[in-house]
Amino acid sequence: MRPRIAGLVLAGSFALVFLAQSLLLFGSQLPGLFLLDETGYGDSYVLYDLRNFQNTGEIYRDLSQPPYL
Known part of the structure; x- marks a missing residue:
């Protein structure tokens, strides 16, 4: 037991x-x-490229241009 x-x-x-x-x-x-909806430093370039693609239709931006133009 x-x-x-x-x-x-x-x-x-x-x-x-x-x-x-x-x-x-x-x-x-x-x-x-x-905090999942907040954009951190590491995510900002991805969201920038996504918004750029939505506005311009270009998947790859010109690498000779700065990313903030």
Whole structure:
């Protein structure tokens, strides 16, 4: 009977640690989900090229020209 209780306690403690870590991970990642629509420095050139393609129809811009013209 005691090995069964020890096994249940061990399984319960693993489940409790798993639940606590899952809640911690979920709580730390949730605020970042609301930032998905913000453009960061690394994404700005992609969005610029996409808008340029929508306006001009050119997929590749002239590389001899600066990107901000």
